[in-house]
Amino acid sequence: MQTPKMVEPVPNEIYQYSIISALMDGVASHGIPISSLLAHGDHGLGTFRNMVGEMIILDSTVYQMKSDGSIVPITSPAEVITPFGVITKFEPTQRVKACISGKEDLAKLLKGLLPGARNHFLSMRIDGTFKKIHARTAGGQEHPREGMVSVAGRQRTYTFEGAKGTIFGFRSPEYVMGINVAGEHMHFISEDRLRGGHVLGFETEGEVEVSVSMASRFHMELPTGDEEFNEAALVQDSQGIASVEG
Incomplete structure (x- = not known):
């Protein structure tokens, strides 16, 4: 065979x-x-x-x-x-250097880079130094079938300042809420691989490199x-x- x-x-x-x-x-x-x-x-x-x-x-x-x-x-x-x-399999079609003051600013940047992708998925990678990143990590279920809201009630939150590293994530369209997370869903890891988590908020320190691609296949x-x-x-x-x- x-x-x-x-x-x-x-x-x-x-x-x-x-x-x-x-x-x-x-x-x-x-x-x-x-x-x-x-x-x-x-x-x-x-x-x-x-x-x-x-x-x-x-x-x-x-x-x-x-x-x-x-x-x-x-x-x-x-x-x-x-x-x-x-x-x-990330192969960015757009690359730009930009200062980003938060998630709303990122959303505007993505719209400008790929104006025809409002109802498509986007993959994005951000490399550079971040003035501040607010992140969380989940500790896990205490028993089978414990829901995510309950698990998140015990999550740890961290604020990283002056952290050099990478954010990677996806922007999903509104119509897939429940299948995925509508909007931006991003995780961060520091360059030294010692800090990281699910991104709740962030601000860059000067310009960072933003790489983006659109997905029409899901x-x-x-x-x-x-x-x-x-x-x-x-x-x-x-x-x-x-x-x-x-």
């Missing part, structure tokens, strides 16, 4: 495993190996089994950012599970054989998502 050929990911196509509403309902005990996620790209974000920490993927390297402030590179991705992850895979997912209500909770995702 021939070994199936690996299919190379399409540049800037977005692959997503599961949906954000599943995390809201506490569907986080199972998932796919991170190695399976990496088959679809080299830049992304997500979380880990039982929502223990934040995930960032840069140049095919995966990092777990934990609530105690530690950051662990995932060296055996076939052995680590993600219940929710989003990834792309591929989603839903969990199968997962009792938690099968029994979840999956009712859209826009207010709850906004409260935990910032």
Whole structure:
């Protein structure tokens, strides 16, 4: 029997495993190996089994950012599970240097760079020094099916000042709220790989390099054989998502 050929990911196509509403309902005990996620790209974000920490993927390297402030590179991705992850083979079509005063300023910049992408997905990477970054990391579920709002109630928040590093994330259109996070969903990791988390707010220190690409292809895979997912209500909770995702 021939070994199936690996299919190379399409540049800037977005692959997503599961949906954000599943995390809201506490569907986080199972998932796919991170190695399976990496088959679809080299830049992304997500979380880990039982929502223990934040995930960032840069140049095919995966990092777990934990609530105690530690950051662990995932060296055996076939052995680590993600219940929710989003990834792309990132090949930016626009690059610019800019000063950014916050998320609203970033939204204006993205609109100017890709004015025809209002209803498309965007992938973005920001490299440079940040005057301030407000970030959080989730400590994980205390019991199976504990919802994300409850988990976020115990999250740790950090303010990093003068931090050099990288933000990576996605901007998703409004119509996918509940499937993903509408608007910007971004994670940060410092250049020394010692600080990071889910970005709640930020301001750059001078100019940073902003790289962006538009995605017109979005591929989603839903969990199968997962009792938690099968029994979840999956009712859209826009207010709850906004409260935990910032």
